[in-house]
Amino acid sequence: MKPSIILYKALPDVLQQRLETHFSVTRVPDLKPETVAQFADAFASAQGLLGSSEKVDQALLEKMPQLRATSTISVGYDNFDVDALNARNIVLMHTPTVLTETVADTLMALVLSSARRVVEVAERVKVGEWTSSIGPDWFGVDVHHKTLGIIGMGRIGLALAQRAHFGFGMPILYNARRHHTEAEERFQARYGDLETVLKESDFVCVVLPLTEETHHLIGEKQFAIMKKSAIFINAGRGPVVDETALVEALRNGEILAAGLDVFEKEPLPIDSPLLSLPNVVALPHIGSATHETRYNMAACAVDNLIDALNGKVEKNCVNPQAAR
Ligand SMILES: NC(=O)C1=CN([C@@H]2O[C@H](COP(=O)(O)OP(=O)(O)OC[C@H]3O[C@@H](n4cnc5c(N)ncnc54)[C@H](OP(=O)(O)O)[C@@H]3O)[C@@H](O)[C@H]2O)C=CC1
Numbered sequence: 316m317k318p319s320i321i322l323y324k325a326l327p328d329v330l331q332q333r334l335e336t337h338f339s340v341t342r343v344p345d346l347k348p349e350t351v352a353q354f355a356d357a358f359a360s361a362q363g364l365l366g367s368s369e370k371v372d373q374a375l376l377e378k379m380p381q382l383r384a385t386s387t388i389s390v391g392y393d394n395f396d397v398d399a400l401n402a403r404n405i406v407l408m409h410t411p412t413v414l415t416e417t418v419a420d421t422l423m424a425l426v427l428s429s430a431r432r433v434v435e436v437a438e439r440v441k442v443g444e445w446t447s448s449i450g451p452d453w454f455g456v457d458v459h460h461k462t463l464g465i466i467g468m469g470r471i472g473l474a475l476a477q478r479a480h481f482g483f484g485m486p487i488l489y490n491a492r493r494h495h496t497e498a499e500e501r502f503q504a505r506y507g508d509l510e511t512v513l514k515e516s517d518f519v520c521v522v523l524p525l526t527e528e529t530h531h532l533i534g535e536k537q538f539a540i541m542k543k544s545a546i547f548i549n550a551g552r553g554p555v556v557d558e559t560a561l562v563e564a565l566r567n568g569e570i571l572a573a574g575l576d577v578f579e580k581e582p583l584p585i586d587s588p589l590l591s592l593p594n595v596v597a598l599p600h601i602g603s604a605t606h607e608t609r610y611n612m613a614a615c616a617v618d619n620l621i622d623a624l625n626g627k628v629e630k631n632c633v634n635p636q637a638a639r
Pocket residue numbers: 390391392411412414418466467468469470471472490491492493494522523524525526528529550551552576577600601602603
């Protein structure tokens with residue numbers, strides 16, 4: 316008999332079929348308690364779980380006594396209670412690498428659009444404000460040859476450094492928990508403590524995972540030491556930044572502008588003060604959102620679950636030690 320799994324995200328037909336050749340699949344809309352109650356038997360017998368974005372916590376795991384493997388269509392996994400998974404020897408698979416280049420493109424798009432005010436001035440054209448040759452009130456600031464600070468020199472940080480170094484001649488300053496020789500040798504990146512990166516960068520780009528250590532890592536004190544001309548970019552996770560402090564820093568002119576793909580609360584509430592600031596580019600968490608990359612992520616997650624339920628956890632596994 317095929318193992319049973321729960322699928323809580325729509326997949327392209329070809330991938331759903333691939334999953335169905337290996338497993339007996341129950342498709343559910345989400346992981347809300349009412350959905351779990353409605354499909355109680357399927358959750359009770361499922362050995363695998365595949366989807367993205369939803370919280371996978373102790374309460375859910377209690378409804379899934381047979382669960383052996385979870386597979387998320389994302390690289391970030393802050394929505395999973397990894398300690399609870401470890402305690403039950405449940406492996407967690409994720410999708411690093413396949414999305415790296417696309418997310419780095421998004422970061423570069425945020426850098427360029429914030430600096431050159433692309434969204435703001437394009438809107439002004441659409442509402443008919445371009446009535447004569449433009450003046451300094453439409454100007455932006457240069458990107459090329461400015462110092463790019465990267466906080467989190469992992470896979471995505473490295474791909475961003477590559478673009479900025481070779482494409483835009485930008486000196487790279489970075490912070491991570493350890494030195495990254497590849498970034499230093501290939502892109503002449505310079506390591507600095509967090510304070511140095513914040514103080515010396517023209518662009519401060521956050522590409523960190525959300526953990527206990529990174530929660531609100533960037534707040535009032537950190538914005539206060541950035542250059543007044545600094546542009547702040549966040550494409551890691553929203554709660555890494557104290558959003559109230561960010562709004563204050565933007566309002567008070569402590570920094571020039573911000574480009575944001577992630578927020579403390581998503582979807583970003585329509586009454587968020589960020590949306591009334593002209594110097595903010597706000598994107599709906601589209602870091603990896605291209606047709607090609609989202610397909611590759613879903614395919615990777617399907618393969619990951621097949622591997623994990625066959626005891627193969629050498630690749631893409633967050634907690635291989637949990638494998639039984
Ligand atoms: N906006 C979007 O759509 C997307 C967002 N993301 C987010 O980006 C994150 C990074 O992805 P990826 O680059 O693949 O991950 P990696 O694990 O490759 O890189 C994470 C980096 O963060 C650093 N880091 C972790 N904790 C700290 C800390 N406390 N202080 C300083 N540095 C720290 C790591 O340091 P060290 O190298 O020293 O260990 C590493 O350099 C994901 O976890 C996810 O949250 C990812 C994809 C899309």
